[in-house]
Amino acid sequence: MVNEKTELWQIIHIPDKPPISPAEQPTVNAFASVIEPKLANTFIRRLNQIAPLENLRHVKRIQKRNDEKGKNQLSVILCLASETENDKQSNNLPENVQELINSYQLSPFITKVCKYAATSREEWEEQCKLWPTSYHPPTYNINGITGFGEEDSQSVFDFMKVAVDLAKSGGGLMVNAAVIVDPSVQQIIATGHDQIYSWHNKTGTENSHLKKPASFASNLNSNGASHLTVFPNNLHNGPERLYVGVSCLSPWQWCGQQLDMETSCYLHPLRHAAIVAIESSAERDRRLFPGLLHTEKSFEVESMQSSCAGSPAKRQKTNLANVEDGKELDAHSEATSVRPYLCTGYDIYLVWEPCTMCAMALVHQRIRRIFYAFPNPNAGALGSVHRLQGEKSLNHHYAVFRVVLPQ
Amino acid sequence: MESQGQGEVCSPETLAYMELAIEQAKHALDCLEVPVGCVMVESGNVIASGRNRTTETRNATRHAEMEAIDVLLEQWQKNGLSVSEVAEIFSKCTLYVTCEPCIMCAAALSILGIKEVYYGCANDKFGGCGSILSLHSSSNQPHNSGEVAQGKGFKCTGGIMASEAVSLLRCFYEQGNPNAPKPHRSVTLQATHN
Ligand SMILES: [Zn+2]
Numbered sequence: 001m002v003n004e005k006t007e008l009w010q011i012i013h014i015p016d017k018p019p020i021s022p023a024e025q026p027t028v029n030a031f032a033s034v035i036e037p038k039l040a041n042t043f044i045r046r047l048n049q050i051a052p053l054e055n056l057r058h059v060k061r062i063q064k065r066n067d068e069k070g071k072n073q074l075s076v077i078l079c080l081a082s083e084t085e086n087d088k089q090s091n092n093l094p095e096n097v098q099e100l101i102n103s104y105q106l107s108p109f110i111t112k113v114c115k116y117a118a119t120s121r122e123e124w125e126e127q128c129k130l131w132p133t134s135y136h137p138p139t140y141n142i143n144g145i146t147g148f149g150e151e152d153s154q155s156v157f158d159f160m161k162v163a164v165d166l167a168k169s170g171g172g173l174m175v176n177a178a179v180i181v182d183p184s185v186q187q188i189i190a191t192g193h194d195q196i197y198s199w200h201n202k203t204g205t206e207n208s209h210l211k212k213p214a215s216f217a218s219n220l221n222s223n224g225a226s227h228l229t230v231f232p233n234n235l236h237n238g239p240e241r242l243y244v245g246v247s248c249l250s251p252w253q254w255c256g257q258q259l260d261m262e263t264s265c266y267l268h269p270l271r272h273a274a275i276v277a278i279e280s281s282a283e284r285d286r287r288l289f290p291g292l293l294h295t296e297k298s299f300e301v302e303s304m305q306s307s308c309a310g311s312p313a314k315r316q317k318t319n320l321a322n323v324e325d326g327k328e329l330d331a332h333s334e335a336t337s338v339r340p341y342l343c344t345g346y347d348i349y350l351v352w353e354p355c356t357m358c359a360m361a362l363v364h365q366r367i368r369r370i371f372y373a374f375p376n377p378n379a380g381a382l383g384s385v386h387r388l389q390g391e392k393s394l395n396h397h398y399a400v401f402r403v404v405l406p407q
Numbered sequence: 408m409e410s411q412g413q414g415e416v417c418s419p420e421t422l423a424y425m426e427l428a429i430e431q432a433k434h435a436l437d438c439l440e441v442p443v444g445c446v447m448v449e450s451g452n453v454i455a456s457g458r459n460r461t462t463e464t465r466n467a468t469r470h471a472e473m474e475a476i477d478v479l480l481e482q483w484q485k486n487g488l489s490v491s492e493v494a495e496i497f498s499k500c501t502l503y504v505t506c507e508p509c510i511m512c513a514a515a516l517s518i519l520g521i522k523e524v525y526y527g528c529a530n531d532k533f534g535g536c537g538s539i540l541s542l543h544s545s546s547n548q549p550h551n552s553g554e555v556a557q558g559k560g561f562k563c564t565g566g567i568m569a570s571e572a573v574s575l576l577r578c579f580y581e582q583g584n585p586n587a588p589k590p591h592r593s594v595t596l597q598a599t600h601n
Pocket residue numbers: 247248251272273354355356357358359
């Protein structure tokens with residue numbers, strides 16, 4: 001039996017680079033000609049010798065198309081043409097290509113082919129409208145890039161449901177919510193939702209929030225009134241007003257209109273769901289592994305790279321060289337099997353695509369995969385406004401997926 | 408590591424505030440944290456300071472800027488400031504930080520609507536004020552009328568006492584801080600560099 005729900009849900013990989021339509025992709029000109037299908041192999045062999053497509057290995061030599069009468073028609077790329085070449089002006093062909101044309105009575109024409117290999121399936125499909133290319137999906141060693149099995153998909157959907165429920169838990173006002181998961185054991189490590197107006201934690205660090213989940217819920221109740229004060233009319237102002245409380249969607253909103261709030265009690269404009277969840281997971285780490293700080297210098301050394309600091313050129317030279325990334329540490333240290341470095345190997349589920357602050361926080365904390373349900377055209381940093389997963393200079397890269405919800 | 412602004416004449420006040428930020432960075436170094444520090448200045452007064460605490464907290468987002476911001480918000484919360492008062496003070500704040508704010512912190516500073524940032528060395532890998540992204544100069548238009556303008560820029564000047572900032576970082580990454588061999592650190596220091 002196929003689960004009906006599963007059919008409606010969808011997981012879409014958000015690549016490092018935005019897909020480029022063929023109209024905007026760089027192309028090069030090539031001479032091509034229709035050929036007899038039975039001669040295809042002969043042509044390919046000969047042309048690969050005399051006019052190999054050196055820097056265009058993704059371009060297929062042969063194009064198969066149906067002609068007007070619905071008959072199969074094969075065309076072959078003879079050789080590259082200059083960008084100024086006209087259709088009828090094929091005098092500049094290499095001698096041996098010209099010989100081939102003459103002996104088979106070919107009539108060459110100019111065609112455009114995409115200059116660079118496709119970086120995504122969408123891009124590849126677009127390229128083939130011009131002239132067929134080949135596409136090799138990148139082989140990341142990250143689970144899930146090339147597709148999710150049924151079981152994996154189901155667990156992705158289940159965790160996303162947890163996040164969505166959490167986002168609704170504030171009452172009438174939707175907020176962003178985050179769920180950090182250890183996928184290897186299917187366990188929720190930490191959760192969080194926006195606390196722009198419900199920050200109550202005194203120090204922001206230390207152990208004052210040991211009982212976060214419980215106190216968090218009660219805090220929400222006790223501060224319910226302040227939510228209502230800040231957004232008194234949200235239910236009457238149309239659906240988009242319902243989302244005005246989603247921190248990542250309007251990060252600058254906190255000081256905007258409707259601020260008849262008396263005091264800044266509980267105000268913290270940066271307490272976005274992802275930041276809250278990261279803090280909660282760090283707190284869990286300190287609570288579960290209190291004594292590990294000084295026995296894990298290698299981890300601390302690694303953590304330096306994630307911090308704000310710049311990188312003096314020589315700093316990799318000591319023992320840093322072999323601690324490139326958290327996964328490698330896994331192999332070296334038994335401790336990591338129970339206590340990973342930061343959020344290495346963990347996934348995060350967010351209801352909305354995170355803003356730039358949150359997306360970078362997730363880079364710092366070494367999240368492995370990000371799943372979000374709704375794009376954030378105003379301020380999203382995973383494809384909408386910025387695309388941090390494609391910023392090569394960053395020292396950590398997560399894979400990003402959008403989970404399309406049914407309905 | 409050099410950045411715009413270096414070579415410019417900077418005022419004695421700017422240097423004095425950056426000196427305080429460097430002090431914070433040294434404090435971080437003493438605590439075996441990445442030596443980045445900052446101070447927040449409003450109307451000529453230092454109203455908060457902060458330094459990196461990523462190792463201690465095991466929270467890689469606890470950068471100096473975030474620490475200082477939390478100090479302020481906590482204080483204002485206690486003093487019963489209104490939201491608009493908070494917004495107003497932030498709009499008068501100048502941050503002095505030893506290293507270019509990362510993308511996360513630069514985004515945070517824009518969210519808060521801070522007035523100005525002076526930084527020491529550039530942040531080649533994560534910098535959000537020109538190195539990787541330029542969040543300080545962003546000022547997107549609101550998508551719907553009636554919305555608050557999306558993205559606030561702030562004035563940003565780099566290269567203030569950059570060499571001091573870099574040498575602290577170098578100390579940290581290469582061999583720890585040679586100037587301050589404190590007894591309580593000697594054991595852990597050895598562990599770091601064996
Ligand atoms: Zn956010």
